[in-house]
Amino acid sequence: MAFQIRPEVLDKIRVEQDLNSDEALAHHLGLSLGTIHGLRKGRTPTVPTLVRVMDAANVKFIKSAIVNHAKEDNPAA
DSSP states (O other): OEEEEOHHHHHHHHHHTTOOSHHHHHHHHTOOHHHHHHHHTTOOOOHHHHHHHHHHTTOOSHHHHEEEEOOOSSOOO
């Protein structure tokens, strides 16, 4: 199952921590700027990255932080 972090979660961290750029956000989270850009473009995060983002955003429930993208194994013809 593919999923992505909701961009609003990243924005919430930036606002609450008074971070003025994604570069500052990356530094705050201990991630690379490339990782932040990837998350904003919908790339599926690793579990450790997801945990860091959820912790920084004070999100308790995973469903509040992600969007699921179910892949069909047998699409209808």
